[in-house]
Amino acid sequence: MAAPTIRSLRSPLGRVRGLGAAKGGTHHWWLQRVTSVALLPLTIWLVFSLARMPDATWQQATAWIGRPFNAVLLLAFLAAAFHHMAYGLQEVVEDYVRGELAKVGALLALKGACFLLWLSATLAVLRIAI
Template sequence: MSMRTPLKNVRSLGSAKDGTTHWWHQKVTAVALIPLFVVALAYVISLVGADYERVRYVLSLPFTSLILLLLIGITFYHLKLGLQVVIEDYIHSEIKKVVLLMLNSFFCAIVGLAAALAVLKLAFGG
């Protein structure tokens, strides 16, 4: 006696085995964002009222640049994962789903790279 439904026997479909990895990536990025956001917020608060040269100097320091690059990378990866879940759960047309998933990936990559480029430009004095 099998526990499978007749339709399942015909299709021979099983678990995609991808949901756990996706869930873990969302949780790990969420936890990683907490200290990064706190440090970035501390920098912003410490620079309130500072002149342009001081802000530029502090943001070009290696540790600050590293924190900002990590914050940008992890934020946009977390955003991509979260929007992907929303699109997969609530968009039922296959064509719309594929188009939105591609736009999600492109948007997160382009905006994330633009932000990273701005930090790198500050870090290297460009």
């Protein structure tokens, strides 16, 4: 029986870490969880705030958005929601789209659409608030 050869002093966990197929799965997993945690209180705030003004006029709604506290929380909600959506849909594309070219094209379209939607929503809030 031959003696085992030691090729590395790193542990098995150390050799495996960071060597997955995407080389970034842990990062995406953590970002998905962070945006989920951020969205929980922001969504509760938004739902209760909007539920308190069911018969609000356009002027009352824009005045509500124009308040600094509401504008900041609304911008935080938009950022967290669009990041969360982009990472979630990226996972779907990576898992179910076949072919590297189709996958890259779908991811570029997805990220571009999420960015443009976030940008337009953010500019709308800022235009009302400023």
